[in-house]
Amino acid sequence: MVEYDRHSQREEPNKPALRTCIVGIGGAGSNVLDRITLDRTVEAHLVCMHTDIRVLGHAMAPVKIQLGAELMRGIGAGGDPDLGREAAMFSREEIRQAIEGHDIVFICAGLGGGTGSGAAPVIAEIAKASNALVFVTATMPFSFEGRRRLNQAEEALNQLQKRADALILFENNRMGELILPKDGIQKAFAQADQLIAQSLRAVSTIVSTPGLVKLGLDDLTSALSTSNGRCLFGFGEARGQNRGAEALKRALKSPLIDQGRLLHQTKTLLVHIAGGETLTLMEVDAVMKQLGRHVPDHTHILFGVAVDARLGDAISVTLISSLGLSQLNTIAAAAPPANMLPMTDRPMPSLADAVAATPVAAAPAPVAASAIATPAPTPRSRAPRQAPAPAPAAIEPQPAPAPAPARAAAPLTRDDSMDLLFKDDEIISLTPQEPEAPAQSVEDEPELFPEAPAAVSQFTEPPVQQEYEEEEYYEEEEPSVSHSSFLPESEIEPEPLAPEPAPAPAPARLRIEDFMTPAPAPAPQPQAVAPAPVQQPRPATSPLAAVVARTNLPPEDLAYAPPANTVVAKKPTNQEQIDLGFSDQDRGRFKDTEPALASGGEDLDVPTWMRLKRKLKR
Ligand SMILES: Nc1nc2c(ncn2[C@@H]2O[C@H](COP(=O)(O)OP(=O)(O)OP(=O)(O)O)[C@@H](O)[C@H]2O)c(=O)[nH]1
Incomplete structure (x- = not known):
């Protein structure tokens, strides 16, 4: 009998390890990334991307990219996915630099808001263009967050399904089953973040550990593969x-x-x-x-x-x-x-x-x-x-x-099914020949900013040793599963359909069309330019938790291409790290949006660490 040597190295010693990158987008993505950073269980390049400079400033990920710095001026997308998408397009060069060279890119975002819903499909496409395998983990909003957020989330989901190799969807409603109803909303979010972090850890371990x-x-893709x-x-x-x-x-x-x-x-x-x-x-x-x-x-x-x-x-x-x-x-x-x-x-x-x-x-x-x-x-x-x-x-x-x-x-190879977002030499050659569908729903938008696009900033920090003042706040004990829903809808005030953030009267807002490749120009479509979003059929009774979308990229929407020279990546400098110094009362990126309130009056949109009133010490 041959004794098995547990320490023998049977794999080719010089075989390079898979390079993994995890991108957290928007508030939810940033929270999940914080969880992963704290746990230190996933060996990956962690990148946080957000439009909101204040959230970004407190994120723990070692690499941070401010999306659309000049366009957004450091303010969140205010629940508007079109703004989130434009911001990502402005910053596409930094995004590409952060992502390229990785074999697997995990993209993590909460769908329903502005930055995550708008930027995630753009970032997924950039990742695919870099030949990475793209896994998306996303959350769907709680039902009490209102119809508008749900619609935005479904639209973003539809776009992500076309671009991701696999998409694991976590429904926040379902996350309620992980905790008792009497537990605070922050615990529901915390548990959800932990589960998402676990899924990322599990998947990356499976594919990268001998x-x-x-x-x-x-x-993995076989297990995840199903057409819809x-x-x-x-x-x-x-x-x-x-x-x-x-x-x-x-x-x-x-x-x-x-x-x-x-x-x-x-x-x-x-x-x-x-x-x-x-x-x-x-x-x-x-x-x-x-x-x-x-x-x-x-x-x-x-x-x-x-x-x-x-x-x-x-x-x-x-x-x-x-x-x-x-x-x-x-x-x-x-x-x-x-x-x-x-x-x-x-x-x-x-x-x-x-x-x-x-x-x-x-x-x-x-x-x-x-x-x-x-x-x-x-x-x-x-x-x-x-x-x-x-x-x-x-x-x-x-x-x-x-x-x-x-x-x-x-x-992955760049095939002609790739949606093309960018006027970038290496990508533009892949432009599908058939006419593109017109960009969705952005043409009628009010114009916000008259300025021309300018440089966006990226700052990269070394990993900062930050600790919560309090002990670990995720409880170890087994969660109760005896409750089928977290909060009955009847107990929650329906979210008023708040008006979008008031558009500034400035006349020359940068529009997606400004970045589109001039030809082939689809025939102008009067008024009917905003096609009804193709919504995922949702199970009637059981909002189950995850979606897989095999990549099947039809050329269609999101066909825009910013000029390659509009973005100049700045060298990271200390000055770019803005001292935010905001108080707990400040709703920050949510100030122009309707608060999503739980019955206790808590603002759900506020990031977990803020809701928990944690202070960070350096
Ligand atoms: N699981 C989980 N979901 C969250 C968390 N924070 C927000 N969400 C969900 O994600 C959705 C989007 O919220 P954010 O990520 O804060 O929004 P955003 O993408 O940053 O967009 P803007 O704030 O509009 O710029 C919300 O509607 C919530 O359903 C979180 O910490 N954990």
Whole structure:
């Protein structure tokens, strides 16, 4: 018998690690990025982008980009996605510089406001143009935030689906299930931020950490692939005696998989188990057997195990899958009790089987950041990882579900389906030949600023050691899941449809058309230029939590191209870091918008750290 050497380095030593970048956009994106920065669990280039200089000034990410500095003058987009989009276009060069050179770009934003909804699709497109694999995690607004925000969020979602390789959508309404109704709104946001941060961490770990049984980008995109569906995500981590069972229990309790109910219908399920050096075969076997009670026999299991020294004595279980909207609606209509499928005792692929079957048995070397040797995102055959157990009771080989297109795993190429936003030499050559649809809904906008575009600023700070004065405020204990909604809508005053921020009377506002490539000019369309946004059908009863959109980029809206010379990236200087010195009473970027109030009168739009009245000390 050959002894397995846990420390052997089987991966090619000189293989470059996947370079990962996480971009947080707007207030929500910035909050999630703060969470990730504090946790220090994801090894990635963290970039915060916002129009609002005050929020940006307090963000913890080491790299910050002020979007549309001259256009926005450091003020938030005030809930106007068109402003957010224009701001991103002005800053496209800095965005490109921050993103380029990365293999995977995660984009994180709260949809419904101005900056996140408007800028995220632009940034996704820049990321795609740099050949990165683009993952988007976004939140949908609480229902009590009002119809206007929801509409804006759906419009942004529609645009993001066309540009992202995979999109995981978190519905803030669902996040309420993570906490008790009596808990404050800030706790709901905090829990939501934590779950989103966990999903980013899980996905980046899966694709970048060498594993005993390796899962790759192709597995991930296969699990996420469905033409028009929603992603199911569950994550649990536990320590102690029954840590495997407990971690699985927590993963199954995720509201994003509807307490495990949605796994009944899934065709492909990605399961990733990670633990420290003490992870045992028995524990992995136990988790897989237990999971077998929750998924049907025909489910195609993509199974990965990794030993990651950073986890210490913890075990984490990640479940990722997807369901078509029709299936989701069926499930929602005929919802069985939350109990899982009856126990079938169907054996799941064991670790030993999987190890024996996998040709990619990467060494579970103690993970030091620099020691992670990760494979390039090339398409790999999934067949050997089906772990056909020699025992007759092992999982049946399943007919492979629609495999992930090779393109999803391979470095992305610029194809002619790419929407083209920018008049940039390297991008413009990809302009689709067919006539572009007119830019949406911006032509009739009031003009705000007469000035010509000027330089936008970017300032890059070294990581600042900032600490909250108080202790960790995310509670460790298992959240209650006994409440199906966070706040009944009836208890919330409907959000008045507040007027948009009053446009300044200045006559020469910069418009998207000013940046458009002159030809081919679509025929002018009188009045009918604002096509009704294509809205995602939403499940009637169960607002489930995640959406996957495989990239299928039809050339259409957002066809604008700012001149390449309008933006001059400034060298970072200390002077550009503005001392904001605002008080807790100041609504900052929200001052021109209607407050989104919870019943207690709290302003939901205020960032988490502000709502919690945390002070930062340097
Ligand atoms: N989960 C979560 N959602 C948030 C948080 N903050 C805001 N949101 C949601 O994200 C939506 C957009 O809010 P922001 O991100 O603050 O808005 P923005 O994109 O910065 O846009 P402007 O403020 O208009 O410039 C809100 O309607 C909320 O539903 C947060 O901390 N966590």
